[in-house]
Amino acid sequence: MIRVLILEVLHYLMSVTTNPSSDVFDKVSKMIVGRTKEIQLMIRAVKKGLPIIIEGPVGTGKTEMANALSQSLELPFVRVDGDDSLTSIKLKGWYDPPLVLEKGFSRETFIPGPLTQAMEEGGIFFYNEVNRAPSETINAVLTALDERLITIPQLGEIVAKENFLTIFTYNPQDTVATNPLPKAFYDRCIWIHVSHQSLDEMIEITKLRTNYEDNLLTEISCAIVQATLNHPELEISSTVRGAIQLVELFKEGEKIKEEELLERAIAVHSRKIRCKTTTKKTEIQIIEEIISKMLANYEDERIIRKKE
Ligand SMILES: Nc1ncnc2c1ncn2[C@@H]1O[C@H](COP(=O)(O)OP(=O)(O)OP(=O)(O)O)[C@@H](O)[C@H]1O
Ligand SMILES: [Mg+2]
Numbered sequence: 001m002i003r004v005l006i007l008e009v010l011h012y013l014m015s016v017t018t019n020p021s022s023d024v025f026d027k028v029s030k031m032i033v034g035r036t037k038e039i040q041l042m043i044r045a046v047k048k049g050l051p052i053i054i055e056g057p058v059g060t061g062k063t064e065m066a067n068a069l070s071q072s073l074e075l076p077f078v079r080v081d082g083d084d085s086l087t088s089i090k091l092k093g094w095y096d097p098p099l100v101l102e103k104g105f106s107r108e109t110f111i112p113g114p115l116t117q118a119m120e121e122g123g124i125f126f127y128n129e130v131n132r133a134p135s136e137t138i139n140a141v142l143t144a145l146d147e148r149l150i151t152i153p154q155l156g157e158i159v160a161k162e163n164f165l166t167i168f169t170y171n172p173q174d175t176v177a178t179n180p181l182p183k184a185f186y187d188r189c190i191w192i193h194v195s196h197q198s199l200d201e202m203i204e205i206t207k208l209r210t211n212y213e214d215n216l217l218t219e220i221s222c223a224i225v226q227a228t229l230n231h232p233e234l235e236i237s238s239t240v241r242g243a244i245q246l247v248e249l250f251k252e253g254e255k256i257k258e259e260e261l262l263e264r265a266i267a268v269h270s271r272k273i274r275c276k277t278t279t280k281k282t283e284i285q286i287i288e289e290i291i292s293k294m295l296a297n298y299e300d301e302r303i304i305r306k307k308e
Contacts, residue, residue: 024043024069024072024073025039025040025043027068027071027072028042028043028065028068028069028072031064031067031068031071031072032061032064032065032068033197033201033204033205033208034197034198034201034204035061035065035194035197038054038065038192038193038194039065039069041190041192042054042065042069042192043069045190045192046069046073046165046167049148049162049164049165050189050190051145051165051166051167051168051188051189051190052166052167052168052189052190052191052192053130053167053168053169053170053189053190053191053192054066054167054168054169054170054192054194055169055170055171055172055191055192055193055194056171056193056194056195057171057173057195057196057239058171058173058174058239059196059238059239059240059241059242060194060195060196060197060239060240061194061197061205061240062169062170062171062194063128063169065192065194066126066128066167066168066169067079067126069167070124070126070167073124073165075122075123075124075163075165076118076121076122076123076124077118077123077124077126078114078117078118078123078124078125078126079114079126079127079128080114080125080126080127080128081128081129081132082127082128082129082130082131082132082133082137083132083133083177084132084133084134084177086132086133086134086137087134087136087137088136088137088139088140089113090113090137091113091114091115091116091137091140091141092112092113092115092116092140092150092152093110093111093112093113093115093116093117093152094110094111094113095109095110095111095154096109096110096111105154105155106154106155107155110152110155115140115141115144115150116150116152116158118160118164118165118166119144119148119149119150119158119159119160119161119164120158120160120161121161122160122161122162122163122164123163123164123165124164124165124166124167125144125164125165125166125167126166126167126168127141127166127167127168127169128168128169129169129170129171129174130168130169130170130181130185131170131171131172131174131178131179131180131181132174132177132178132179133179134179135179135180135181135182138179138181138182138185139182139184141166141185142182142184142185142188144160144164144166145166145185145188145189146188148160148164168189196229196237196239196240197240199222199223199226202222202225202226202240202243203218203219203222205240205243205244206218206221206222206240206243206244206247209244210244210247210248212247212252213252214247214250214252214253216256216298216300216302216303217247217250217252217254217256218243218247220256220261220294220295220298221242221243221244221246221247222240222243223294224238224242224243224246224265224269224287224290224291224294225237225238225239225240225242225243225269227290227293227294228269228273228286228290231273231286231290233275233276233278233279233281233286234273234274234275234276234286235274235275235276235277236272236273236274237272237273238268238269238272238273239272241272242268242269242272245268246264246265246268246269249264249267249268250264253302255302255303255304256302256303256304257304257306258291258292258295258303258304258305258306259306261291261295262287262288262291262306265287265291266284266287269283269287270283270284270287271283273286273287
């Protein structure tokens with residue numbers, strides 16, 4: 001019985017230390033708070049070479065997760081950020097005109113763009129905020145996603161090496177300066193959905209990012225953000241990014257004076273949140289209310305309440 005148990009433990013330890021995906025999981029988990037299921041799903045997908053897209057509202061850790069996964073896989077890694085000027089030529093590559101005049105069209109005169117580079121090296125192509133690029137750019141990536149090849153004029157087909165992987169991020173609520181994604185793109189990807197994290201996880205994220213051990217300040221900053229999530233009068237809530245920024249506007253251990261907290265919280269959150277058209281209040285009034293209600297629940301000598 002004991003022998004069987006020892007063998008099982010040994011087997012488990014071997015699988016943990018030699019299983020590359022468990023190794024990747026551990027590395028990603030050191031950089032990302034929570035998100036266990038999402039990280040496992042991403043690793044499953046990339047192990048099979050499937051393109052993944054991390055989808056969620058602003059400030060939910062999409063870029064951080066994609067970066068953490070890319071770094072942990074220890075493969076060559078290129079990142080592009082979607083914007084209007086990211087054309088398919090920039091992604092795939094172009095011919096160098098003086099070299100073409102001298103040597104004609106050939107692999108030697110072709111300068112690979114990041115997509116071609118990742119395919120040729122067998123590395124990760126990380127495309128951040130995919131809907132910010134023109135739709136034609138996304139169309140150019142489609143064959144790389146499933147057939148793992150792209151066509152370059154005069155050169156022909158470039159076929160991706162085995163380890164070639166694609167990771168995208170996407171915020172569907174972002175409607176300014178963005179473009180619709182083609183249906184064919186939706187169909188080719190594995191979708192990893194993320195949303196805002198719990199208060200405890202936000203506190204952990206904020207501590208990780210600020211390196212502050214200040215429990216009170218971190219908790220208050222994160223609780224303000226949590227109060228904006230699903231707030232009945234808000235159309236858009238704030239994010240953990242706001243909690244991190246608010247903490248950084250204080251010194252560790254500094255007294256938390258209500259007026260200063262309010263002033264800094266307004267600077268951080270007033271343009272991150274947006275009121276519903278049905279409310280008569282302004283964003284600043286909502287922040288004032290949240291802070292006033294919240295501080296009433298704290299009994300701490302570091303907190304100095306505003307005199308009425
Ligand atoms: N789960 C998490 N673990 C560690 N850090 C996180 C996590 N979620 C968010 N963060 C931190 O929160 C901040 C915002 O995250 P990030 O930039 O990845 O969000 P995003 O979803 O890409 O936002 P946007 O839509 O604005 O690009 C960063 O400082 C990031 O490090
Ligand atoms: Mg991002």
